[in-house]
Amino acid sequence: MENNRRSFLKFAGVSVLGLGSLSLLDGLTSDDVIASSGQTSAEATYKKTANALTAKRWGMVIDTKKLSGKICRKMEKACHQIHNVPHHENKKHEIKWIWEAHYKHVFPGKQDEFLEERLKELPIPVLCNHCANPPCVQACPTQATFQREDGIVLMDFHRCIGCRFCMAACPYGSRSFNFRDPREAIAHENEKFPTRMKGVVEKCNFCAERLAVGKQPACVEASKGALVFGDLADPNSEVRQLLKENYAIRRKQNLGSNPSVYYLV
Amino acid sequence: MNDKPKIIIGLIIFFAVFTFPFWYNHGAASSAPEPLLSDKAKEAKHCVRDADFMRKEHMQLLDGWRDRTVRDALRVYEIDGKEYMASLSNTCMECHSNKADFCDRCHEYTSVEPYCWDCHKYPKEKK
Amino acid sequence: MLEKALKGSKAYWIWIFALLGIITLGFGFYLKQLDFGLGITGMNRDVTWGFYIAQFTFLVGVAASAVMLVIPYYLHNYKAFGKITIMGEFLAISSVIMCILFIIADLGQPMRLLNVLLYPTPHSMLFWDMIVLSGYLVINLVVGWNVLDAERNSVPPAKWLKPLIYLSVPWAISIHTVTAFLYCGLPGRGFWLTAVLAPRFLASAFAGGPAFLIILCLLVRKVTNFDPGKEQIQTLAKVVVYGSCANMFFFLCEVFVAMYSQIPEHMDHLQYLFFGLHGHGVLVPWMWTAMVLIVSGIILLLIPAARQNESVLAVACVFTFVGIWIDKGMGMVAGGFVPNPLHEVNEYFPTFPEVMIAVAVYATGFLVLTMLYKVFVGVKEEVAG
Numbered sequence: 001m002e003n004n005r006r007s008f009l010k011f012a013g014v015s016v017l018g019l020g021s022l023s024l025l026d027g028l029t030s031d032d033v034i035a036s037s038g039q040t041s042a043e044a045t046y047k048k049t050a051n052a053l054t055a056k057r058w059g060m061v062i063d064t065k066k067l068s069g070k071i072c073r074k075m076e077k078a079c080h081q082i083h084n085v086p087h088h089e090n091k092k093h094e095i096k097w098i099w100e101a102h103y104k105h106v107f108p109g110k111q112d113e114f115l116e117e118r119l120k121e122l123p124i125p126v127l128c129n130h131c132a133n134p135p136c137v138q139a140c141p142t143q144a145t146f147q148r149e150d151g152i153v154l155m156d157f158h159r160c161i162g163c164r165f166c167m168a169a170c171p172y173g174s175r176s177f178n179f180r181d182p183r184e185a186i187a188h189e190n191e192k193f194p195t196r197m198k199g200v201v202e203k204c205n206f207c208a209e210r211l212a213v214g215k216q217p218a219c220v221e222a223s224k225g226a227l228v229f230g231d232l233a234d235p236n237s238e239v240r241q242l243l244k245e246n247y248a249i250r251r252k253q254n255l256g257s258n259p260s261v262y263y264l265v
Numbered sequence: 266m267n268d269k270p271k272i273i274i275g276l277i278i279f280f281a282v283f284t285f286p287f288w289y290n291h292g293a294a295s296s297a298p299e300p301l302l303s304d305k306a307k308e309a310k311h312c313v314r315d316a317d318f319m320r321k322e323h324m325q326l327l328d329g330w331r332d333r334t335v336r337d338a339l340r341v342y343e344i345d346g347k348e349y350m351a352s353l354s355n356t357c358m359e360c361h362s363n364k365a366d367f368c369d370r371c372h373e374y375t376s377v378e379p380y381c382w383d384c385h386k387y388p389k390e391k392k
Numbered sequence: 393m394l395e396k397a398l399k400g401s402k403a404y405w406i407w408i409f410a411l412l413g414i415i416t417l418g419f420g421f422y423l424k425q426l427d428f429g430l431g432i433t434g435m436n437r438d439v440t441w442g443f444y445i446a447q448f449t450f451l452v453g454v455a456a457s458a459v460m461l462v463i464p465y466y467l468h469n470y471k472a473f474g475k476i477t478i479m480g481e482f483l484a485i486s487s488v489i490m491c492i493l494f495i496i497a498d499l500g501q502p503m504r505l506l507n508v509l510l511y512p513t514p515h516s517m518l519f520w521d522m523i524v525l526s527g528y529l530v531i532n533l534v535v536g537w538n539v540l541d542a543e544r545n546s547v548p549p550a551k552w553l554k555p556l557i558y559l560s561v562p563w564a565i566s567i568h569t570v571t572a573f574l575y576c577g578l579p580g581r582g583f584w585l586t587a588v589l590a591p592r593f594l595a596s597a598f599a600g601g602p603a604f605l606i607i608l609c610l611l612v613r614k615v616t617n618f619d620p621g622k623e624q625i626q627t628l629a630k631v632v633v634y635g636s637c638a639n640m641f642f643f644l645c646e647v648f649v650a651m652y653s654q655i656p657e658h659m660d661h662l663q664y665l666f667f668g669l670h671g672h673g674v675l676v677p678w679m680w681t682a683m684v685l686i687v688s689g690i691i692l693l694l695i696p697a698a699r700q701n702e703s704v705l706a707v708a709c710v711f712t713f714v715g716i717w718i719d720k721g722m723g724m725v726a727g728g729f730v731p732n733p734l735h736e737v738n739e740y741f742p743t744f745p746e747v748m749i750a751v752a753v754y755a756t757g758f759l760v761l762t763m764l765y766k767v768f769v770g771v772k773e774e775v776a777g
Contacts, residue, residue, distance in 0.1 A: 046339035092436035162500020171580020179431035198429035199500025
């Protein structure tokens with residue numbers, strides 16, 4: 001009797017396991033079908049928008065000499081409005097894509113006792129560096145954050161599980177987490193751009209959605225020439241010209257993440 | 266086998282719980298709803314793909330749109346020589362501006378809750 | 393064998409239902425968290441991991457510490473541990489279950505958890521963590537259960553278990569190593585960016601885990617007819633003191649490197665934890681308490697006369713366990729996030745709902761542990777009888 005019962009339990013256990021793995025396999029294969037039907041279904045093809053701006057490696061040069069608090073706030077406002085970045089009253093839940101900080105916070109490893117006066121109190125914009133060797137992409141367990149061919153480090157909000165490993169990995173504090181529903185805290189929604197949902201990480205996307213329709217990033221447009229955006233891989237681009245003629249620094253470049261945002265000081 | 270009554274009672278309870286949805290909805294079966302087309306959709310006559318494909322595979326199509334747009338910057342979907350921006354809010358909802366009558370009817374009937382609308386917008390409906 | 397967990401005294405059932413009550417209460421708070429988001433916790437934009445992940449890290453250590461029984465018994469043929477090895481393995485099972493629950497509690501989108509399997513990403517340490525943890529759970533379930541079953545039937549354990557038992561040794565080391573790799577491979581976090589993190593995790597695990605096991609042994613002796621044995625407990629006590637000394641040694645190595653080199657990125661975090669930074673120091677009293685507890689534990693355990701007195705031993709083990717819990721479960725994670733990458737100080741302290749959810753996870757672990765130990769003791773009593 002005892003033996004019968006045990007073998008029955010074993011059989012039942014194995015069956016449950018089998019069914020479980022079967023459904024897992026089922027899930028995997030059906031996903032393949034989804035992916036392939038999206039990609040190769042008979043006559044349909046995907047392509048880039050005709051007027052899209054393209055590059056091998058997008059980058060940005062920030063000229064601190066042209067900066068002012070007014071410009072910084074204009075950039076921040078433009079970016080956050082276009083991308084439906086919520087404004088939570090509770091600072092703990094804060095979400096920001098681009099914001100201003102002082103030199104000692106932007107470049108904590110380059111603190112100087114006798115720093116140039118101008119730099120001490122100057123508001124400097126900080127944003128995602130779209131590193132060529134991004135630690136956040138390495139850390140993400142689902143490839144929800146990934147590097148596009150043109151160097152832009154993006155978030156796939158549909159896939160993010162909200163583990164926040166990318167936030168621990170980012171050496172620049174460029175990422176924010178939706179600790180609560182963002183929709184409650186968006187004053188003027190931009191109908192053309194999606195919001196996020198609670199429980200996912202977000203950050204600057206170098207205006208990927210604007211580049212696709214031939215527009216410069218919103219902050220660059222608002223910057224009155226302080227921010228220049230272009231292809232770092234093209235020696236004739238404006239950003240490369242600026243870097244050729246000026247001394248530029250990057251945030252924590254000793255870490256090897258190879259940021260794509262340069263600061264002229 | 267003095268446990269027989271207990272086992273039988275247990276089985277009956279299990280059976281009752283397991284088949285609860287059938288008892289609960291007994292007699293309440295309703296026919297599948299038809300999605301309603303907005304005027305603009307009626308006028309356009311054809312969708313991105315034919316109606317049959319869209320009915321069966323719109324979720325796969327949207328999944329493909331989403332992945333290609335987000336991950337590969339391929340935002341244009343080309344088929345039969347026509348090009349569409351692969352965008353739920355800005356392409357689909359342009360014609361199908363009646364989410365409640367077009368999307369929700371079937372989704373509610375089939376008890377699926379797509380989380381598209383947690384982030385993506387749909388046109389406000391005039392009642 | 394499981395039926396043994398379904399028959400017990402009145403006290404047993406009171407304990408079980410008390411745990412179920414706590415779990416229900418904590419689950420209520422978890423539903424609130426699901427509804428509102430992780431904003432109900434004390435975590436913020438700068439300290440993005442908190443109590444949950446810290447408990448996870450601590451408990452991976454408790455799980456790994458089962459190896460401190462497996463190695464002497466199976467590799468060195470130290471017969472005395474044969475009596476209690478399964479207790480270690482069952483403790484590992486309940487710890488891993490708690491680890492998994494803490495990970496789920498920490499996710500912003502828990503229903504997407506299986507994305508980790510759907511899009512396997514070998515360059516992410518979290519992917520490997522999922523693999524080693526689930527593997528360790530299976531190994532301990534299979535080994536612990538089958539060895540106990542064999543003992544019940546008075547037959548030697550099946551031959552095929554041996555390779556699995558040997559595998560469990562490096563596997564136990566791997567779970568805590570991978571957990572340390574979650575932290576110590578991140579370029580911008582000076583506090584964790586040290587090769588000694590994984591060894592230190594293991595050392596503190598081999599102190600805290602067996603310390604807890606000693607407390608469990610003393611409890612089991614008190615509430616059941618099974619005696620884990622005086623010799624066994626004394627040997628475990630020596631394991632605890634070795635582990636605790638190694639832990640402190642590694643810690644002092646860390647302190648030396650950071651403080652003597654005076655590199656701010658490494659030094660500031662220790663400064664914050666032990667003395668406060670820019671006027672912020674919510675964890676300072678906690679960290680000093682931890683240090684006092686750990687060191688007093690070591691002193692008590694080092695003195696043979698004290699160690700051999702089981703009441704003193706129990707106190708020393710509580711000191712060690714609580715000290716390491718504070719160090720790992722409070723300081724280790726939050727300390728790495730303060731100051732933030734822009735060198736600003738935004739502090740973290742867990743909120744009430746957060747603690748309640750954590751308590752419920754612990755209650756779940758204790759529920760599993762109680763039932764497993766009930767089965768274990770039941771078999772022991774049956775064999776003895």
